[in-house]
Amino acid sequence: MSTDESQPTDSATASASARPADTPRSLAEALRSRADDALAGLLHARPDLLNPVPTDLTQLATRAGTRASVVRALERLDRFAQQVAQTLAVAPEPTTYDEVLALLAGDDGDPAVAKALPRALGTLHEQALVWGPDDRLRLVRTARELLAPGPQHPSPTGLGPTVAEATAGMSPTRIQDIVAAAGLPTTHDPVSAVESLTALFTDRARMSALLDEAPAESVEVLSRLVWGPPYGQVTADPARHLRWLLDRGLLLPTAPGTVVLPREAALHLRAGRAHRAPEPTPPPVVPAREHRPQVVDATAAGQAYTALATVEELLKEWDEGGPAVLRAGGLSVRDLKRTAVALDLPEPLAAFWVELAYAAGLVASDGEADERYAATPAYDEWQELPAPERWAALATAWLSATRTAGLIGGRDGKDRTLSALGPHLDRSAAPEVRRRVLALLAGLPEGAEPDADSLLARLRWERPSPAAQDLRSRIAGWTLNEAELLGVTGRGALSTHGRALLGVDDTEAPGGDAPARAAAASRHLAPLLPQPLDHVLLQADLTAVAPGPLERPLAEALAVLADVESKGGATVYRFTPGSVRRALDAGQSASDLHAFLAAHSRTPVPQPLAYLIDDVARRHGHLRIGAASAYVRCDDEALLNEILADKRSQGLRLRRLAPTVLAAQADPGALLEGLRSMGFAPAAESAEGDVLITRAHAHRTPPRSAPEPVPEGPPVPDDTLIAAAVRAIRAGDLASTAPRKEVHETPSGSLPRTTSAETLATMQAAVMTGEAVWIGYVNAEGAASQRVIAPVRVEGGFVTAYDHTADEVRTFPLHRITGVAELADDE
Secondary structure, three states, rough: OOOOOOOOOHHHHHOOOOOOOOOOOOHHHHHHOOHHHHHHHHHHHHHHHHHHOOOOHHHHHHHHOHHHHHHHHHHHHHHHHHHHHHHHHHHHEOOOOOHHHHHHHHHOOOHHHHHHHHHHHHHHHHOOEEEEEOEEEOOOOHHHHHOOOOOOOOOOOOOOOOOOOOOOOHHHHHHHHHHHOOOOOOOHHHHHHHHHHHHHHHHHHHHHHHHOOOOOOHHHHHHHHHHOOEEEEOOOOOOOHHHHHHHHHOOOOEEEEEOOOOOHHHHHOOOOOOOOOOOOOOOOOOOEEEEHHHHHHHHHHHHHHHHHHHHHHHHHHOOOOEEEOOOOOOOOOHHHHHHHHHOOOOOOHHHHHHHHHHHHHOOOEOOOOOOEEEOHHHHHHHHOHHHHHHHHHHHHHHHHOOOHHHOOOOOOOOOOOOOOOOOOOOOOOOHHHHHHHHHHHHHHOOOOEHHHHHHHHHHHHHOOHHHHHHHHHHHHHHHHHHHHHOEEEOOOOEEHHHHHHOOOOHHHHOOOHHHHHHHHHHHHHHHHOOOEEEOOOEOOOEEEEEOOOOHHHHHHHHHHHHHEEEEEOOEEOOHHHHHHHHHHOOOOOOHHHHHHHHHEOOOOOOOOHHHHHHHHHHHHOOOOOEEOOOEEEEOHHHHHHHHOOOOHHHOOOEEEEEEEEEOOOHHHHHHHHHHHOOOOOOEOOOOOEEEEOOOOOOOOOOOOOOOOOOOOOOOOHHHHHHHHHHHHHHHHHHHHHOOOOOOOOOOOOOOOOOOOOHHHHHHHHHHOOEEEEEEEEOOOOEEEEEEEEEEEEOOEEEEEEEEEOOOEEEEEEEHEEEEEEEEEEOO
């Protein structure tokens, strides 16, 4: 752990006379000088510093300098802020604002860099990666160690070590030879020789004159190394043009056979630029096509309706109990294929809808011994909502879900297949990437479809960490496709209800919370969705055409009476003997079916359909199936004789019990199916002789909550928590830095140590005088802290006091107080 940010270094102490009195000596002092809102900004930008809440600013500075925290902060910077940090890592320490600007803009200057540098440095200051005034800027030591050039970890700038670093192990004689070959006077010690060589390399005029004397081959070698990597290989007997560079220190040996181009020489060759291509401004997202906003909204609304229909069809398919849960969790490949066939979709799209229903809490495992997936009770509640609100619930769940359907079918780190609804699909970056992609779409003119390459380039600039780029780019591509499937976008452009869902460009809920944005989105979507119809068009070819979405009761009843033949803008249903028998099995009579069709058809009921219903109904229930194992009874003896004579009935092992009764050794279900396969239309009956009405039994899981998103690192704290943390840190810092009288020569910064008798006596005296004291305290978890308290009462082994650190009255056990000291008198 690096502690240089909280304690002044020896070099800092040595240069104190050259530093203004108000210049901070450490990161802790720099944080101490910040206003409360600046500290709150730091904790908001780096929430990992808040868990647990630091006891004082010294601990906050130490934690801000730990490797894990610094790496996380650097990875979340945009490309130019990272370039500024990388430049600070190769600049002298401390450096000035003008030196950083020169390294970024080069000798010729770059107005875009000059304009963007204050913002980038401000970001680094805000996140405590840089501290100090503009004339003494310092990068925190851990960040410098991570970004500074080294043989094992090259700098992103492509620069190598400085002349001083590269010559650290070189013999004094060799250094003097280099100085002499470069045309410089020899010195009496290697330190001044290195300084003289460094001054030559940083002097533009003298360096240009030296390079004018170089052979062309030598200049070619330098041009290959100048932008990195700066290391090269040489033999034991290098060529003449390489020897010329080695003699003058333009190439310095770092290991046997390895040479490096010094940083100062490289910067001269680069015209003073630390980066080959600074990127001070983000690349713009450009439109690929532009559509009329009305067309975009209509397209998105149509897709939103399709999304609702697809999720309903999926849950209807799983209504009586869905596929089994794999032992390792998730759907099997075979079950996903079956679901895709049922939805008439490719498997990746079926996987997306399955994951969306799961993320919205509409489907879950039932938790039974034979565990299966099924709809949750929340699905029934969701179905009762108006269509716009149902869509808003799906879109909100998708926007915040960390489960990433695009990974399904791939492999995890252990080469295991990632299955739908299975584990290991959470990616913490997914919600942030989705929101950012949609926000970039919102920044385009209304109706504009983005160019995908420019969108990905913008995302890479905003988060250039190589480890995260590939995943973020893939999630961005999936987001564009999924937003179109869900109806958030239409023809690639963000819709009006999509903007409302994000809380942008909306006067009803600008930047509001998620429920308010969802309500606003549903209000924008409502006028665009088609109104449900209460009728169909019956045709003579035993089909019914639904010219649009049907009201739920009509759709459910028609799904029992007919089979769906085709989907699209209009749904086509086909009536068959099997579908009519299904309706009769559900308790409908022929007259009920005639009345239902007459009431809901805009065309007369065709005669073929009426004949079909009457024919199936006439034969339906003529035979009765019961348990004998099973029996068949019928008033028509000739029909029973026909069944006995049919060779297909031999497997049922029927025998006559009475003129109107046959017994079978098959169970009732098998007997029922067997006779139906022979062309008969039997009906099952109960033990009382009543016809059994068969209806689908909806299977529901116990109440389940939607899966919680897996956050990327610590969750961002709210303003109330940050304000309380800032107060606690300030109070703790006051306690740790309060002037106090030394007790038994207690080292500065450590807990006071006094005997129990001395502690008790000092506390009692403070109660009488009303003065505050400084104590060391160890809580029940063993955490030690320093506090400033004003004792009010001492009794029963406890001291009741006003705790200035916590800003409240507390009771402290005396045996947990390590010691007590009086505060120093104010000047």
